[in-house]
Amino acid sequence: MSSCGLDFGTSNTTLGRVVDHAPVLVPLEAEHTTIPSAIFFERNGGVLIGRRAIEAYVDGDAGRLMRSLKSLLGTSLIDETTQLGRERKTFRDVIAYYVGAVKRRAEQAAGVEFRSVVHGRPVHFVDNAPDADRRAEDTLREIARGLGFAEITFQFEPIAAALDYERGIAGEEIALIADIGGGTSDFSIVRLSPRRHRVADRADDILANDGVRIGGTDFDRRVSLGEVMPLLGYGSAMQRAGLNAPTSYFHDLATWSNINRMYERGVTDDIRQVRREAKQPKLFDRLLRVLEDQRGHTLAMDVEKSKIALSDAPRAGFALDWIEKGLKVEIARGDLVRHTSELADSIAARIGRCLKQAALSAGDIDAVFLTGGSVQLAHVRRAIIACVPDARVVEGDTFGAVGKGLTIEAERRYGAVAVG
Incomplete structure (x- = not known):
């Protein structure tokens, strides 16, 4: 054992x-x-x-x-x-x-x-x-x-x-640990050294600990709502003046953990009713195709791949011919930043809270240690590093x-x- x-x-x-x-x-x-x-x-x-x-x-x-x-x-x-x-x-x-x-x-x-x-x-x-x-x-x-x-x-x-x-x-240093994962972003300020590494109880070395429930899947959702869901009816008008289509379906379809809720009994019947009352029923035909084929995760994976590609390339996209011939999504890096800059700022704001909790200034941080898949997003990295500009950047x-x-x-x- x-x-x-x-x-x-x-x-x-x-x-x-x-x-x-x-x-x-x-x-x-x-x-x-x-x-x-x-x-x-x-x-x-x-x-x-x-x-x-x-x-x-x-x-x-x-x-x-x-x-x-x-x-x-x-x-x-x-x-x-x-x-x-x-x-x-x-x-x-x-x-x-x-x-x-x-x-x-x-x-x-x-x-x-x-x-x-x-x-x-x-x-x-x-x-x-x-x-x-x-x-x-x-x-x-x-x-x-x-x-x-x-x-x-x-x-x-x-x-x-x-x-x-x-x-x-x-040697000894004070490090900001930034773990930006798929579901949460977590920060710790920790006093580290080779000598301390051998000590069992490290409670006194943890100077601050904070986090926020924002991660890579939240970036996926924002991009999906901004670039993909409008093609399926999100934000579109109903025949009744001043009324837009219900939004909850699209938020569930854009959220990794909620996609399967869209396949539950009765959902497609509800959307068919919305289609009958929509100004652009063709958009809801596309949505129904996604649900009938149970391909919500296909959309989510395509968005995720495009998000990752935009870390290195100025543009990314994917074809949606399986929904409708000639239908496609093209996303520019600026679109990614526009849809998710608020998330990046919210993540970085936690660093200020950590510094205050530790009673330290940004200049007291010797190193910022970056780990987690979402630190690969350039604007997220910039937002974190800008909070401790003099710290040595370490890739985990x-x-x-x-x-x-x-x-x-x-x-x-x-x-x-x-x-x-």
């Missing part, structure tokens, strides 16, 4: 263990140590996770894809049910299946049973809602216990990233820093089986 660090993320998941006193991420999908947090329920009853889940969906296999499940923790949706094949399952059960599959894969790859875990968690699962935040952690704890973990504790994700970064520094392991740090913490708390 052994201990592990588990980073169940909105977009990706890792699990690490200690080998010869160093954190090592376990291969979870062939040689990959990072696995997408995705699950596909095949219509015939089979279940796929990770890249295979996404591939099955893209290939048009019959079934239902689910992503961004972590975003449901702490919300009232966690115990709602959704139709999956012939059964209805709660989202809690879906998360448990996914995390359980990751645990089993890791145990098979490592050749040990994991009984103790340090779970990563954002600073806030839900903003300004302590009770919901507590429920989210309790839900993950209950799921982990049901999967066979006997010892379950938690560590803030930016603190975990700090532990991984600290292994490589030569984009998808592995948190998992390695959680593994370091697992060894401290539980010990580990050191394997050569």
